[in-house]
Amino acid sequence: MSIDGYIDDSTETRLLLSNTADFDRVDAVRAEHDAILVGADTIRRDNPRLLVRSDQRRRQRIEAGRSASPIKVTLTRTGNLAPDAQFFTAGDAPKLVYTASHVVTGLARALGDVATVIDAGEPPTIECLLADLADRGVQRLMVEGGSQTHTQFLAAGLADELHLAVAPFPIGDSRAPRFLADAAYPFTSDRRMRLIGVEPIGDVALLRYQLSNNE
Numbered sequence: 001m002s003i004d005g006y007i008d009d010s011t012e013t014r015l016l017l018s019n020t021a022d023f024d025r026v027d028a029v030r031a032e033h034d035a036i037l038v039g040a041d042t043i044r045r046d047n048p049r050l051l052v053r054s055d056q057r058r059r060q061r062i063e064a065g066r067s068a069s070p071i072k073v074t075l076t077r078t079g080n081l082a083p084d085a086q087f088f089t090a091g092d093a094p095k096l097v098y099t100a101s102h103v104v105t106g107l108a109r110a111l112g113d114v115a116t117v118i119d120a121g122e123p124p125t126i127e128c129l130l131a132d133l134a135d136r137g138v139q140r141l142m143v144e145g146g147s148q149t150h151t152q153f154l155a156a157g158l159a160d161e162l163h164l165a166v167a168p169f170p171i172g173d174s175r176a177p178r179f180l181a182d183a184a185y186p187f188t189s190d191r192r193m194r195l196i197g198v199e200p201i202g203d204v205a206l207l208r209y210q211l212s213n214n215e
Helices: 020-031 040-046 055-063 103-114 125-137 147-155
Strands: 033-038 071-076 095-099 116-118 139-143 161-166 193-199 204-210
Touching: 020 116, 020 193, 020 204, 033 040, 040 071, 055 116, 071 125, 095 103, 103 116, 139 147, 147 204
Parallel strands: 033 071, 033 139, 071 095, 095 116
Antiparallel strands: 161 204, 193 204
C-alpha cells in the first residue's frame, strides 16, 4: 500500500506501488502456496495473471508433483466475470469461482469450461469458500486482494498472517481504493496484531504480522 493507505490510484491504469525486489518476493510467496485468491473486482480492474513467474520456482513445483502455479480462486456475488480475463486464460492450474447460489447456473454457463463454479451460499461467504478449499486439499491459501477481499478476511479473523509492503509515497486521492474498508475488526488497542518481522526491500518496507495463534 502507499504510505497513506491506498492500494491503487483512481485512474484506469494500474499503479505499481512496489519495486522489482518485492515483486520477486511476492513470487516466492506465491510458489509456496496451494492456491491464490483475489476478488472479482481485482480481476475486472487489474486483469491479473496470478502465475509464478520464476522458471526455477515453477520447475520446483512441478518436480514436487504440483501445478506450475497455484490454483486460482475468486469470490463473486454478481457473477460479473469475463471468460477471456487472464485469470481464466493464463496457466494450466485449476480456476475456482465461488458465487451466490442464485448465480451458479448462469455463471457456469457463461464461463463454460474455463473454470469450476461453486455454490458458496446465499449470500456467498468466505467461510463456505474456505471449507470447500479444505475439502479439495488446499492447506495454504494466499489472499492477494483487493480492498473488499482484504476487509472480509481480516474482519472475520480468518487470516493467519499479514504481509504489508509500504511504498514510500502517498496517493493523496480519496477516490482511490484503500487497503481496508470500514468494518468491525477483531483487532483493537487491547488486542493488537503481533509484529513478527520488519524488512527493508529497497525503498519498500515489509511489515509481517501474526494474526492468529498458529505458528
